[in-house]
Amino acid sequence: QVQLVESGGTLVKPGGSLRLSCAASGFSFSDYSMTWLRQAPGKGLEWVSCVTSGGTTYYADSVRGRFTISRDNAKSSLYLQMNSLGAEDTALYYCARDPFEYSSSWVFDSWGQGTLVTVSS
């Protein structure tokens, strides 16, 4: 079955950097668009970034220029490089998969359990 396991979340100081990873299994990773979303403590959901199966990337305005999404299909892994972190980036970061191969439907049928990023001095 589809499994997504995020890692890399930790406490980081304002202005710092962090790289999140998402290990995928149970499906043909290279065939699917993959996305990062986040949820601040006690708050709602926010879309962060997406990389299509073809490698096209998209970013929310709130992170463009600071975050970089990438994928390694050979390792079935998704990454999010986060720079210039601020308190507003504190959240549980989820990796999620598009339901359909070779498309970007912009909905998410499989999610990991999330990795917590806390930005604080």
Next chain:
Amino acid sequence: EIVMTQSPATLSVSPGERATLSCRASQSVNYNLAWYQQKPGQAPRLLIYYASTRATGIPGRFSGSGFGTEFTLTISSLQSEDFALYYCQQYNDWPRLTFGGGTKVEIK
């Protein structure tokens, strides 16, 4: 940015009763609307996409309707496992995806 507004914020329902959740978009999203369920400590679960298509494995008691700016998620007969938080998400304006603030369905 398309703003998604969900109502009510909290819905108190007895088991076995029907629950009706609303989601309104600040401008038309056509039928590009999804619903998710989230339980405490868990990731969201996709219930409905294209406003009314149930995702794989979702029970038939969940149904979605609407088009344009007004959408509804109906749970026909609430089961104990349905008490949770529900979010709507528009994807008409991709990649500028936006979510509603959520409706909590609690036991009455």
